[in-house]
Amino acid sequence: MIELTxxxxxxxxxxxxxxxxxxxxxxxxxxxxxxxxxxxxxRKKMKKTAEKSGIPHMxxxxxxxxxxxxxxxxxxxx
Numbered sequence: 001m002i003e004l005t006x007x008x009x010x011x012x013x014x015x016x017x018x019x020x021x022x023x024x025x026x027x028x029x030x031x032x033x034x035x036x037x038x039x040x041x042x043r044k045k046m047k048k049t050a051e052k053s054g055i056p057h058m059x060x061x062x063x064x065x066x067x068x069x070x071x072x073x074x075x076x077x078x
Contacts, residue, residue, distance in 0.1 A: 004028075 007028070014032060015022045023034030031037060043060060050057045058066070072078070 011030075011034075014034070018033050021033055023030070025034060025036070027034060027036060029037060031041070046060060046063065047057050068078075
C-alpha cells in the first residue's frame with residue numbers, strides 16, 4: 001500500500017503538470033499522460049530493464065514462468 005500511495009502522489013503531480021492534456025481514465029499503470037500502455041511499450045520497457053540488469057532478454061510470459069519457478073524453488077506453495 002505504501003508504494004501504491006507514493007505512485008498515486010506521482011500520478012497527481014503528472015495530472016497537474018499536463019493539465020487538460022492528462023487522460024481522464026484514472027488508470028493505475030499508464031503512460032506519462034494517463035493513457036493506456038500498449039503491449040509494444042511493455043515489451044520495450046521489459047527489454048530495456050533486462051539489458052540494464054544484465055540479464056538475458058526473454059518474452060513477456062517467460063518472466064511469468066521464471067517468477068513461478070523461483071517461487072517454487074524457494075518452497076512457496078502453488
